[in-house]
Amino acid sequence: MTSADLILAAVRQIPRGKVSSYGQVAAIAGLPRRARLVGTVLRTHPNTRGLPWHRVINSSGRISFPLGSDAYMRQRKLLEREGVVFVGERINMKLFGWPPGDSLDEVLWSMR
């Protein structure tokens, strides 16, 4: 069981139409403070079948690729296809973030 396996398993848990951050994925994989490793793993396993790599973004709610690059647009398109809405170049984590916020207000707001 390598850390890469743990990270891939965590990424696969992100439901369709939701997004998570590198740090979150690392934490879920049981590897706190290893956000960078998540990026490294996704980079070295680009076309693992069934891996929703596009649902992983950075903590500021933005895609971690240069704006306008092929990779950026590829990821953005995949997310929009699942119903994730972009406000400018960012995603509202209160609405699409996963795991969902734990405050009652956040949960109620996310389902209206």
Place this chain on the structure above:
DNA sequence: TAAGTGACGTCCG
């Protein structure tokens, strides 16, 4: 073995 490198995160001004 040391130094450089990030699909990153948090804090601060």
Place this chain on the structure above:
DNA sequence: GCGGACGCCACTT
């Protein structure tokens, strides 16, 4: 919200 300074740590040179 933005950009810079740091911290972090697996990997590559």
